[in-house]
Amino acid sequence: MDPFQNMINWRQNMDRFFGEDFWGEFEGILKPTIPQINMYKSDNELLLLVNVPGLENLDDLDIFVDYSILEIKGLISLQTSQKQCIQEEILQGTFERKVELPYPVRGDRMQATYRNGIVVIQLHRMIQEEGKRNKIKIKSLDEK
Structure with a gap:
């Protein structure tokens, strides 16, 4: 079984439950x-x-x-110079x-x-x- 298909199915179920705009509301918070x-x-x-x-x-x-x-x-x-970002x-x-x-x-x-x-x-x-x-x-x- 394709693991990505499971992710797609999971997201579609979440969209049906919470509404299609559910993920868009998190975009500004996450990024x-x-x-x-x-x-x-x-x-x-x-x-x-x-x-x-x-x-x-x-x-x-x-x-x-x-x-x-x-x-x-x-x-x-x-x-910046070649320094590690902390x-x-x-x-x-x-x-x-x-x-x-x-x-x-x-x-x-x-x-x-x-x-x-x-x-x-x-x-x-x-x-x-x-x-x-x-x-x-x-x-x-x-x-x-």
Whole structure:
């Protein structure tokens, strides 16, 4: 008998008993997400503080915004000499994180700066013109 099949069966039984989202709730406890992000908003502006320690080359960090999704990709690498690690609390490694923003943002008003291990991202709310109505022309499908 395949031991991995037993694990799959066990997990499926746990999913049925506790619900499918049961394991997802433990993910942040077992493996904290990196990078850590603080997000602040006003009526028309978002300010995000992203913790990326040890970033020496800004080209190693990519930030993308698509409508109301922020995506951050990069590498946290803390260089140390050839010493044995005794305790490690600062998470390292490659990361990719997507964050849903509270509202859509403008593509022409984005700014990011890096200082002292913190990336500061400023985004501006996409405001659509109020009262602008677009008329839709109706085409007849009846043949004449």
